Amino acid sequence: MLIVQKYGGTSVGSIERIEAVARRVYETQQAGNEVAVVVSAMSGETNRLLALAREIHPDPNDREVDVIVSTGEQVSCALLALAIRKLGGKARSFLGHQVKVLTDSAHARARIKSIDSTNLVDCLKSGTIAVIAGFQGIDENGNITTLGRGGSDTTGVAFAAALQADVCEILTDVDGVYTTDPRIEPNARKIDRISYEEMLELASLGAKVLQLRSVELGMKYNVPIHVRSSFKPDEGTWVVSEEELVEQVVVSGVTVNRDEAKITVREVPDEPGVAVSLFKPLADAGINVDVIIQNVSADNKTDMTFTLPRPDRARAVEILSKEHAQLTNRGERISWDDSIAKVSVVGVGMRSHAGVAQKMFELLAKETINIQMISTSEIKISCVIDDKYSELALRALHEGFGLHLPADQRGDVLPR
Amino acid sequence: MLIVQKYGGTSVGSIERIEAVARRVYETQQAGNEVAVVVSAMSGETNRLLALAREIHPDPNDREVDVIVSTGEQVSCALLALAIRKLGGKARSFLGHQVKVLTDSAHARARIKSIDSTNLVDCLKSGTIAVIAGFQGIDENGNITTLGRGGSDTTGVAFAAALQADVCEILTDVDGVYTTDPRIEPNARKIDRISYEEMLELASLGAKVLQLRSVELGMKYNVPIHVRSSFKPDEGTWVVSEEELVEQVVVSGVTVNRDEAKITVREVPDEPGVAVSLFKPLADAGINVDVIIQNVSADNKTDMTFTLPRPDRARAVEILSKEHAQLTNRGERISWDDSIAKVSVVGVGMRSHAGVAQKMFELLAKETINIQMISTSEIKISCVIDDKYSELALRALHEGFGLHLPADQRGDVLPR
Numbered sequence: 001m002l003i004v005q006k007y008g009g010t011s012v013g014s015i016e017r018i019e020a021v022a023r024r025v026y027e028t029q030q031a032g033n034e035v036a037v038v039v040s041a042m043s044g045e046t047n048r049l050l051a052l053a054r055e056i057h058p059d060p061n062d063r064e065v066d067v068i069v070s071t072g073e074q075v076s077c078a079l080l081a082l083a084i085r086k087l088g089g090k091a092r093s094f095l096g097h098q099v100k101v102l103t104d105s106a107h108a109r110a111r112i113k114s115i116d117s118t119n120l121v122d123c124l125k126s127g128t129i130a131v132i133a134g135f136q137g138i139d140e141n142g143n144i145t146t147l148g149r150g151g152s153d154t155t156g157v158a159f160a161a162a163l164q165a166d167v168c169e170i171l172t173d174v175d176g177v178y179t180t181d182p183r184i185e186p187n188a189r190k191i192d193r194i195s196y197e198e199m200l201e202l203a204s205l206g207a208k209v210l211q212l213r214s215v216e217l218g219m220k221y222n223v224p225i226h227v228r229s230s231f232k233p234d235e236g237t238w239v240v241s242e243e244e245l246v247e248q249v250v251v252s253g254v255t256v257n258r259d260e261a262k263i264t265v266r267e268v269p270d271e272p273g274v275a276v277s278l279f280k281p282l283a284d285a286g287i288n289v290d291v292i293i294q295n296v297s298a299d300n301k302t303d304m305t306f307t308l309p310r311p312d313r314a315r316a317v318e319i320l321s322k323e324h325a326q327l328t329n330r331g332e333r334i335s336w337d338d339s340i341a342k343v344s345v346v347g348v349g350m351r352s353h354a355g356v357a358q359k360m361f362e363l364l365a366k367e368t369i370n371i372q373m374i375s376t377s378e379i380k381i382s383c384v385i386d387d388k389y390s391e392l393a394l395r396a397l398h399e400g401f402g403l404h405l406p407a408d409q410r411g412d413v414l415p416r
Numbered sequence: 417m418l419i420v421q422k423y424g425g426t427s428v429g430s431i432e433r434i435e436a437v438a439r440r441v442y443e444t445q446q447a448g449n450e451v452a453v454v455v456s457a458m459s460g461e462t463n464r465l466l467a468l469a470r471e472i473h474p475d476p477n478d479r480e481v482d483v484i485v486s487t488g489e490q491v492s493c494a495l496l497a498l499a500i501r502k503l504g505g506k507a508r509s510f511l512g513h514q515v516k517v518l519t520d521s522a523h524a525r526a527r528i529k530s531i532d533s534t535n536l537v538d539c540l541k542s543g544t545i546a547v548i549a550g551f552q553g554i555d556e557n558g559n560i561t562t563l564g565r566g567g568s569d570t571t572g573v574a575f576a577a578a579l580q581a582d583v584c585e586i587l588t589d590v591d592g593v594y595t596t597d598p599r600i601e602p603n604a605r606k607i608d609r610i611s612y613e614e615m616l617e618l619a620s621l622g623a624k625v626l627q628l629r630s631v632e633l634g635m636k637y638n639v640p641i642h643v644r645s646s647f648k649p650d651e652g653t654w655v656v657s658e659e660e661l662v663e664q665v666v667v668s669g670v671t672v673n674r675d676e677a678k679i680t681v682r683e684v685p686d687e688p689g690v691a692v693s694l695f696k697p698l699a700d701a702g703i704n705v706d707v708i709i710q711n712v713s714a715d716n717k718t719d720m721t722f723t724l725p726r727p728d729r730a731r732a733v734e735i736l737s738k739e740h741a742q743l744t745n746r747g748e749r750i751s752w753d754d755s756i757a758k759v760s761v762v763g764v765g766m767r768s769h770a771g772v773a774q775k776m777f778e779l780l781a782k783e784t785i786n787i788q789m790i791s792t793s794e795i796k797i798s799c800v801i802d803d804k805y806s807e808l809a810l811r812a813l814h815e816g817f818g819l820h821l822p823a824d825q826r827g828d829v830l831p832r
Contacts, residue, residue, distance in 0.1 A: 143514075
């Protein structure tokens with residue numbers, strides 16, 4: 001088999017842990033596999049380097065920041081290569097510019113366009129373990145770029161795709177993907193298999209196990225992703241295409257996102273183009289709006305409510321106040337709320353199974369939790385609620401949809 | 417003017433010092449110059465990274481060590497670029513692989529073969545300050561290489577040569593090159609101008625102001641090198657070609673090297689090929705032998721004595737004992753002495769001025785210091801003495817050759 005393994009920052013956070021990773025990598029190879037490893041920076045290193053840059057410049061240039069933070073992975077990948085060599089293995093480090101991880105030029109959040117894996121193929125064929133620096137690439141002009149937080153996941157899946165690997169193993173400090181956050185709901189269960197689509201929803205809803213972009217890449221190139229513990233040998237969670245799921249569960253997981261805020265703009269003229277005038281300035285400022293609700297119109301006026309990342313809320317209100325006053329001069333009232341949470345249930349089974357939304361509303365109502373906003377997709381239902389009910393809501397939904405039970409025993413708790 | 421400035425690790429050893437360097441660089445540019453800057457790693461960083469590598473592997477692979485230690489300069493050059501930008505200047509960092517500092521593949525002690533300065537020329541023309549990572553390059557296969565201790569000096573001079581700069585300024589924590597080590601002889605004087613040849617001798621004799629290879633490059637491409645303080649604006653020492661020296665002094669400087677040991681092999685058969693049999697195994701082991709003396713032969717046997725770096729002494733004795741016993745089986749006796757020092761006087765004036773050696777021997781004799789070995793070149797005389805006399809010898813020679821006086825007042829202390 002050709003296996004790509006990706007180890008996160010915690011897994012290589014100390015000399016001892018790097019040595020443990022080296023043993024695992026070497027054993028995987030000695031079991032008869034070709035192995036390429038992608039590593040993150042040692043935990044804390046990226047933040048240390050970022051702080052150094054900000055000590056020099058409060059708003060440091062992205063190009064130079066990428067030069068600085070990319071050294072974190074440069075060091076850890078060479079250290080891991082040394083640790084494997086110490087065990088008697090053959091290993092060689094590869095940096096972004098050495099395996100031509102070509103990206104666009106969007107520093108700090110670059111996207112991979114292509115990879116030249118020729119060197120790697122030769123390396124693996126010769127029995128050498130390739131240790132690749134995650135998170136980093138170069139643009140067309142040879143500038144160093146980085147892929148954003150969690151970018152090493154994407155590096156891992158991208159190399160698995162380029163090398164046509166049998167699996168991309170994401171080795172991390174958790175056992176796999178859970179039905180919900182086990183820190184809030186102790187009865188959360190590890191999911192054995194989940195589809196790319198569901199994983200995409202879970203990742204975008206705040207489950208931090210996998211970077212969103214890595215799941216997109218896995219789905220695009222059909223790379224089986226195996227999320228598992230870097231400390232234990234147990235099987236974790238396989239992220240695969242929907243056809244490969246043994247049985248379709250109606251609901252796979254429940255998530256809560258507590259990092260958003262809500263903004264309401266009242267008495268907006270209900271006429272064509274008003275949404276553009278509201279949201280274009282925000283998009284131009286790089287602010288991503290999430291759930292949007294437009295109330296039914298009265299007197300040719302309407303209310304618009306939307307959620308967005310909480311750190312962007314103050315800036316968004318400022319932009320809206322300025323831009324919108326200029327446009328209409330009618331003194332729309334803008335209000336906001338930072339104390340919200342978004343709870344969501346996700347599952348491919350929803351496609352064929354009606355009544356999941358109804359069941360979700362009932363479960364929340366039973367706890368007298370008021371729903372402020374609702375948003376749905378084919379395989380997801382999200383409700384925005386008061387933040388103080390977020391743990392309660394999560395636990396109620398988790399139990400209500402039977403996620404504390406093994407998958408084959410959930411039948412009777414689900415709507416028919 | 418086009419100026420290349422090189423700042424050492426102490427000069428960029430903290431955020432405050434990087435900011436001070438940024439001001440100096442920016443002022444130099446604002447005075448109407450094009451400026452390229454070469455920086456070392458922040459002081460202590462290279463050692464920290466080396467220690468990390470050695471924690472993983474007691475004898476770490478050179479290729480991977482270069483990947484690790486080169487991050488020191490990667491970080492410092494981007495930080496300096498950020499600091500210049502903060503002052504309102506335009507600046508851009510360049511790594512070894514981005515300006516194609518092509519070297520051979522001798523990791524940890526690579527030699528620069530060529531530089532592609534096209535990007536830099538465009539950068540400088542546009543009013544941007546180029547901040548270049550010192551010490552690092554890439555070989556033909558894109559592997560990261562480093563140039564060895566002090567390698568940033570060489571990077572600086574190499575870029576000055578490639579850019580046909582008017583001067584390569586080496587900004588450091590001392591004021592310039594001194595007639596001798598001011599920590600031993602408080603009357604040491606800063607030298608205003610010195611020839612490449614003399615500087616080469618001083619550097620190879622242990623004056624640690626400039627890396628030897630950087631002086632060789634300066635001489636080859638006739639790059640004026642200006643060694644000066646990074647903390648003060650004062651003129652330092654100009655290293656130039658002999659023709660540009662205003663007046664030739666007979667003796668420019670006195671040095672002491674206390675890092676060598678002496679090995680004597682007694683009763684070696686005095687026949688052709690014996691020197692090869694002695695020194696080839698040492699050369700094969702990468703041990704550089706310095707001064708060699710062969711005694712006048714008696715009974716077809718002779719004694720060979722040589723000096724070498726003290727850390728290599730134990731290994732050399734082991735190699736010689738083994739190899740040489742095999743060759744002759746005559747039980748040559750090998751002895752060694754770690755308590756030696758090599759004092760040297762250097763000056764281009766020796767070429768035309770006889771009697772300098774005589775004067776040196778007299779000055780040492782007057783202090784009743786016994787000379788164990790003598791070695792000369794066209795512009796240098798070295799004597800190996802007992803290490804305990806090294807400071808005394810240095811001070812005696814410094815005063816005896818009048819180096820405590822301004823250059824134009826030294827006439828009468830010199831032999832006629």
